[in-house]
Amino acid sequence: MNPVFERNVEELLRRAWKPVRPSPEFEERLLARCLGRLDAAIDGSRAARTVRGPRVAVARGPALIAASVLAMVGAVVLSRFVLGPGGDEARTVSVADLHALGRVAWRGAADDAWRSTEGEPLDLAGARLEVATPAQTGALVRLDPGRSAALEPSSWAIFGPESIQLTCGAVRAEVGSRTRVATPAGDLWVSDHAALAILRASEVDGDLIEVVPTLAIVRVDGAGIALGSEELASDTVHFLQSGRILGRIADVEEPGRETIAVEDSGEPSTPALDPGIELRGRVAFVPAEGAVNEVVVWVLPHFELPKVATPEVFVCELTDGAFVVRPHARGECRIFVEAQGRAIWESKIELESDTATVEVELACGGTVRGFVVDAETGAPLAGALVISERDMPHAVIDVDGELLDEFARRPRAVASTLGGGAFTLTDLSAGYHVLRIGHPDYAPTWATRIEVVPGAAVELEPIELGHGGGARGRVERLDGSGWPDVGVILSRIEMTRESALMTYGEALTDADGSFAIDNLPPGFYVALNLGEQPNEDPEWSRVVQVFIKEGETTQVDFLAPAGRCQVTGVVRDAQGQPVRDCKIAMAPMGEEGWQLWTVVPSDAQGRFEFGDVAPGSYGLFVNRVFETMTFARHVEVGETGEVVVDLVLPPGRVSGIVRGRDGEPAGATMLVLQKLDADDWDFCGKGETDVRGRYEFHGLRDGRYRLSIVSRHHGSGAFNSDSFTVGDDAIEQDFELPSGAPLRVRVTDPNGAPVLRARVRIYDGQGRELFYQIEPFTDVRGELTVVAIREGSWRIRVTHPERGSAQSDVDVVAPDENVVDLVLR
């Protein structure tokens, strides 16, 4: 404000402010009425009240749903819950009883001895209960009927009639205080009852609990333990190992350094916790010049679907060129090691025994610079997040990028743009990178095939962000009423496999059961609501596949059955035996092919059921093998009633190995199966190779088939296989990927304006259409890119319902991008 304005404001507030207040009589009358109304409401609902606390719909914890949908369509649906520390009274619950499944330790008061229980119910008499899980039990604790919390090893839970808190070791503020902590990075306010600790993700069965951000930056002096902002993660893990609360933060009046005395009672205040596996790493800096003494180690377990892991992160000082960390992860893991001035190092490791060793080589990296701008205005965008997916020690990210806020530490593969929209990613590993660029107010986009060379810098063209599309909808209960506070997730299906990070959007339904999710990048999504898909057991009932279009809002509803048709049946193999635990997908046949998949599992007797099916023509597909589905049959659905469809899977089978040009197995290669029907080749299945390059298609009828094979291997190209015959036996068809290059198709009108949603069909030299993408349409820039297509001759044909068609021939030559321009009227 200028001085005149400022003075005017002062004068207005001093002299012209005459508050308007209700009369005292009105206030007292109204207060009495409000209290009377409250008494009546309480009396009417005193039994088993469920309070809706603040919710986090999704994410923030490692759980995942809809494995088989992912298997069928190559996507990952992420659903995560975290049971927060409560901060202050995250929610109020009535703890009716505690039923521990698995071995847990518990005590009623802080100075009680720990007791152990395994399986038997406990009646709570006291006002307070602490629960801990020693060793590897991962107990499930039921809080009261219908809700439960899973405690991971080394987590704590403190229950009471007033609050639920989860803390995981470390420093905890005194209950009742509002604490301000002075930190090297600035002041950090912690609200009442906050626990300053890193949370372990926990799963809640059918309920949603608030997550409280828990990062604390505290310097604990006097005990030789420092938790700087860069060190918190490792010291938190250390606390988890020791299982002791190391200090308390008292109320602070003024900012400044706070000295906290570490309490050492001598006795562990928790039962012994899982110490983790001792992982040793010997680190070599190549070149040695510029070596540093500190590294950051990320350990990311590999979980089979439906779970997705979150990484453990450790900050370590090297001792004689080595580090020791104690992750709790088990099994196959990825390890990432970062050091200042060096590219991230990554490797896979099996963590099974008590110890493990890795040899780490930290080399120099390269730099990528660029700008992020608004696609419409060209204005630079500050606050955009640019992520190198290759160097990112995680597997998923939400569209807003808020997931990064939960990490104990921001990975170095992430950069933010400043006011001018500029970003710099340094020390990236050598090789080809995919950048994911996102912003809270825009849909993310990707920049692919960026080659990073050590010691060199790559300058990118400006990256444009648009708003993508959106999804709106409603979730209903069985009785048709809106279902509030239910999480809805839309998980993007990455068909081309260029993007390694899985992207999802999330929302909570409002009081009416409605939700909205914006800024979704266009493409195929799997949508599910967590009201119907409990976290623990993916026996979900309804998963929907939707296509989000640029600039449009798509309706995605989970409505109560409207008394429409049911489609039920039994799936059997060729010998007549019921096939259990396979996934049946049903999709209506639309003008543009199969759309809006719904997926259900078969039970132990091979039975499956689709409820609430609208009239129409549908296809049924069966998934028996991970990441593969095959067409079973058509089904016609009428207005009401039940359609019984028994599926008998034919014995025909084709399998094989896909290899790259170097002879190595080509994992994550997409295969689209087509069957010759009269003179037409019809889509009849889709699959993907596993890490050994192997694929399998089951349940095939006699006939001639062919495959479109789309690889993500650099230098390889998509192509059509020759046709082959399938009979009653299994046949083997191996393939070697040919060399290839990117192909970009640009479609404009006669004035040069881009044409959106032009369908692009690609035919090889023998006139066979290549199935390279389920939704082969041009984007808002009028472009479609095939990441890699076989060298050689292709015909490109584009069509648009209002603009006619055009075609052009192209000879694709590796390794550079090939561009084809087409003009529609």
Added chain:
Amino acid sequence: MRRVNEHRDDLALRDRILDGDREAAEALFRAHADTLFEFVYYRVGMDRTICEDVVQETLLVAFDKLGDFDGRSSLHTWMCGIAKNRIRTGRRKRQPVAIEDLLHETDAEIDAVLADVEREPLPEDVLEARETRELVGAALSSLPPNYRRALADKYLEGLSVPETARREGVGVKAAESTLHRAKQAFGRVFALLAKRRGEAT
């Protein structure tokens, strides 16, 4: 909706009330009744009778539906939302109007002066005018409760910044910062309302 909500104090109060804590219920009433009254007052043409009706309906609905409050907004915002619905329902019988137009008929000269608040010092007679008082009240009723509290502490109760800090349970610097932002926010809203009213007359 995706972020962790930040209104834990409101949620804690809600929970206590729903547990039958009458003191908590009274605390909620005392904390919000006056600001709600002011909020409604300037949006119903400064008609006290209508204002009392709307405030009464709003608070009764709020107590009835307290279990639905989920902390995604503050309690104040939530109740203002209820109040706005009530006002809209009432207005269907009248034409909906902007807040600045609900203020009483004003002197065009005073309006012109107030519309220039950012550039010219306000004369004494304008500062004392009813029109100015109404505009100040309308602007303040549009501010978040913490800003209004900060301004009230200083300008109505004459508290120093350290005294305000102690009352609010914050540090002095935080209290200073809040007061500064509150004044800026008030200035912006006041100038906007004054300009719009000046354009309308």
